[in-house]
Amino acid sequence: MLYGSIEAGGTKFVCAVGDENFNVIDQTQFPTTTPDETLARTIKYFKKFDHIDAFGIASFGPIDVDKNSETYGWIIKTPKKGWSNIDFLGKMKENFDVPMYWTTDVNGSAYGEYVVAKKNDENIKSVSYMTIGTGIGMGAVINGDFLGVAGTPEFGHIKVRRHRDDMDFKGTCPWHGDCLEGLASGPTFEARDGVEGIKTPVGDPKWDIVAYYVAQAVVDLTVTFRPNKIVLGGGVCTPEFVDKVRAQFTLLFNNYLNVGSLEKYITRPEIPHNGSATYGDFVLAQKAIDEAANI
Structure with a gap:
């Protein structure tokens, strides 16, 4: 089992892959530039792996988390230049047909x-x-x-x-x-x-x-x-x-x-090295798998 974590910050993206025990087995980070460039780098990173079973995605916002909304999975009105009304989750789903948990970076x-x-x-x-x-x-x-x-x-x-x-x-x-x-x-x-x-x-x-x-x-x-x-x-x-x-x-x-x-x-955080979101994302990725199985 491999979980993908995306901590999407306004300054940088931290992407990681974890195992079934939520341990980091690989990680990278890069600056948050334009949506096209940043999301392309994100997708390219995860494509290196044979498979990712599920993703936990924690993004800067404001974001739309209402699953009944037409803009669910979007970064909506944000002060981050160029990032308003971006279908973040949709872009990920175009490239990975696996369960995904979508929430805020602080969540x-x-x-x-x-x-x-x-x-x-x-x-x-x-x-x-x-x-x-x-x-x-x-x-x-x-x-x-x-x-x-x-x-x-x-x-x-x-x-x-x-x-x-x-x-x-x-x-x-x-x-x-x-x-x-x-x-x-x-x-x-x-x-x-x-x-x-x-x-x-x-x-x-x-x-x-x-x-x-x-x-x-x-x-x-x-x-x-x-x-x-x-x-x-x-x-x-x-x-x-x-x-x-x-x-x-x-x-x-x-x-x-x-x-x-x-x-x-x-x-202060118990999880060292600014790893709270990455660990949380791995757990939320498993939660996405569980929720998909119960639909």
Whole structure:
């Protein structure tokens, strides 16, 4: 049994092939350029193998996940130039006649973290995964199913309360300005003072400002979904940053509900080497096979 994983990001595609135990046996990555070029490279990579039994495809979006929709499997209205209204899944099905699971990139990561967390603790029923990088996205798995039916959550665009030392920053979101993504994503560091986040010292006040916004998002997740665990991934989420989020969460939440140990409740990914989505995709590929067998 061979599973194909496509982690389709706005910056790069990560393609991998896994075995029946969801171990990576081959992997490649390349920049996200035009749809034609990028999808052609994706298809060429998987054609190298004698067969792929199923795919898990986790794509940047927004995407259409409604199987009753005429545009199911499409990347729809997206800020990624040239990628709006692209029939991603249709192109894959033209080349591979196998089951495919189609979801968002952050859902793929959420599923991988959910499966691993449940292996380590059978009492885990729900995991929320928030990625904070070029943009902000959130996926939630509840008893093995994703949150969202007609569409997937666009959690990066929730509104948050402004930090008192950040009132003059207009935000970077082209639609909402100062939504969560517009205030706390990676590019907001450079937008504030011209210095990229990766070059901003951990003691710089901007880290505390961004942590304040992310902690509000964690509060929102806590009081709405009540997950067993919230995982913070993406380039912004260094160990030091996650510690800052925990500290801000403590102040904002004020022990309103018992969430247990914050070191276990608000974590970084358990799967190493940015492998959450790849592992999740392999499991979802098997899920696609199971669903096809039950039709």
